[in-house]
Amino acid sequence: MTLNWKIGGLLLGLVFFMAVVLVKPIGVSTQFVILDGIVADIANPELVTQTEDGYTSTNAYLAKSNGKYAKSIANPLNYSFVFVLAMIAGAFLSTLARGGISKDEKRLPEIWYANYGDTPMKRYAVAFLGGFIVLYGARLAGGCTSGHMMSGMMQTSISGYIFAAGAFAAAIPVAMFMYKEEA
Template structure:
């Protein structure tokens, strides 16, 4: 069955509504920080002294790790209490995507579940190859996002919506590598 994707202008309105609704009711949308929160929560399970309660810190939590301890232990606090707005938001986002995919949204076929068509045409149908490469790509994406302090949703969409300089700089950096690279690696060989 053909996937039903909205016409671009309707899609744009829907996406605009979600970003606007978020800033109107709570705060701008962001996703990539929650990878750090998930990491830190797991890290704390293995090594319980990585997040400690600390009444002298602004958030009430502290960490010997400089990143988790930054901004008054903000990340340490959220990792100690994963049932917070931003973390639940990301879980709900996944649920929303699932809900859409089972109600005539974009749903991958059996083959697309492992890799997109364009990858198969260019690099063959080895699943292991695609999985290893996407793992490495995911590593780069989140490392880059944390260095940048946000990702496509936080910096580019939410940031540019608010006319933030950082959003423009992020988009410039991202497209400067992604466009030439995508053109180069996914060149059609016909």
């Protein structure tokens, strides 16, 4: 069972709209920094400390914005972190709802198999590398596609439109390079 892309797009737009109206714009890349900080704080309990004025960190990046990141590390059950966990849980539940993944089922588009075959290690390596590059770029830009492009464009932010143009200007040539053979 698949969801029609038009209905999916409308549902996604509704979720983004409701998030902005009820809580705040959606963005998730910062939560990877928060997760790293939670792990680092377990290894080094002196990484994040509470002061009279709030929270701070021995790490300059985590201490910036008046300790906003340090506070999120000390109290991770906030809207943004729970939202990321809910995305993971939602993907898992969606997979279960459509019957799970069978060994015989093709999990990727045919164009992937035409270009790269069915080698799991190659698939994992490309997914990891792609994810690393996107996350690195998101942190370099100060936000991810969810925050800059999706939420930003929905709020008619000029930077959102510029980010979207840059994302597509990079994604189209990369896709053309990666998928030379047609399915």
